[in-house]
Amino acid sequence: MYCENQSSRNSMPVKHSLVLDGEKGELVKASERTGKKIGVAETKTIAALKSHSEAERRRRERINAHLVTLRGLVPNNEKAGAIVVYLSYVATFRDYNSEFLAIYDDSSAARIFACAEMDKATLLAEVICQVKQLRAAARQASEGLHIPMDADEVQVEILEHNGGDGSFLLRASLCCDYRPDLLSNIRQAINDLDIQVLKSEISTLGGRVKTVFLVTTGEGDNGRAAGLEVLVGSVRAALSTILDKVCASAEYAQELFSPRKRQRVS
Missing domain, CATH: 3.30.70.260 (ACT domain)
Structure with a gap:
């Protein structure tokens, strides 16, 4: 449905399309209806992004909590933590100073950077190794004793x-x-x-x-x-x-x- 709107005698008539608004039960301009739909879509998009961001934050909190638990299982945790902090400083310094690699470009630097980037994988490997050692020690200590183990x-x-x-x-x-x-x-x-x-x-x-x-x-x-x-x-x-x-x-x-x-x- 179209209607003409002529604001002045010399101006050209402007046509507007009218559509039925199901919520209001009346005819409204199509531009208003389209703007309302766009506003609803933007609101839903913002809500979805906020929900995704919150889920990602909770996921990172769970991962960090697991990492804290794993670090507690590794012996000499204070030394390991100091090494991790040192490696993070080295990695940060490398990022901000491009000449650092030219001055300190050898195999030891490469290993340090690899350890800094593989911190989580190294930590998990250390924990697995420690658990295997503890399990072997427990089996050896329980030989001849009827002590229930963790394996069925x-x-x-x-x-x-x-x-x-x-x-x-x-x-x-x-x-x-x-x-x-x-x-x-x-x-x-x-x-x-x-x-x-x-x-x-x-x-x-x-x-x-x-x-x-x-x-x-x-x-x-x-x-x-x-x-x-x-x-x-x-x-x-x-x-x-x-x-x-x-x-x-x-x-x-x-x-x-x-x-x-x-x-x-x-």
């Missing part, structure tokens, strides 16, 4: 095997997270097997459980070599089934109680 595992080994009368002695162990039905599942698995439990020990540490027991059978066909291998496999399979149930229960609990991120629909 099932072990079955033959301690004694008398080929004459067919008797044998097995040691089986299960290390995993504690669950209320863990011990009952172990007892049910042992009852289903044709074995006799001579001794059992249970140790706990921080929500972790390690169960070690000695089993044997009397004289008979089970003591033969072929039957013994089958029984070892049966014990390992029974304990592995229990471990699978524990892992599945832990994953279900994590999905149930952990907050889920909302899916973004564009």
Whole structure:
């Protein structure tokens, strides 16, 4: 729809297109409607940029918090921190003084700049190396002791095997997270097997459980070599089934109680 607007007698008529404004329910000039749409679009763009900036700020805060935690795991943290500060000063000086490289251009300078740029990667590598060393030291210190470790595992080994009368002695162990039905599942698995439990020990540490027991059978066909291998496999399979149930229960609990991120629909 068009309308003519003639402001003076000598001026030319100006045509304006009119459109229906759904919000007001009346006819308005197209220029006003277009300007309103542009204003709404700019507002949405500004809100999206602000939201993105806030999300980026929170992400950097989380990364910095993780880096602080990682630095606390590395020994001699004060010396490492001083080196990092020194490298940052060197890198800053290099940026502001182009003649610095010409004066100090050798392999040591290149290594310093590489370390300054690879600080996060170097820190992560040091932490991984430190964790591996601590894990190896913990395993070495716990040899012969029934201490639960951080890895889920099932072990079955033959301690004694008398080929004459067919008797044998097995040691089986299960290390995993504690669950209320863990011990009952172990007892049910042992009852289903044709074995006799001579001794059992249970140790706990921080929500972790390690169960070690000695089993044997009397004289008979089970003591033969072929039957013994089958029984070892049966014990390992029974304990592995229990471990699978524990892992599945832990994953279900994590999905149930952990907050889920909302899916973004564009």
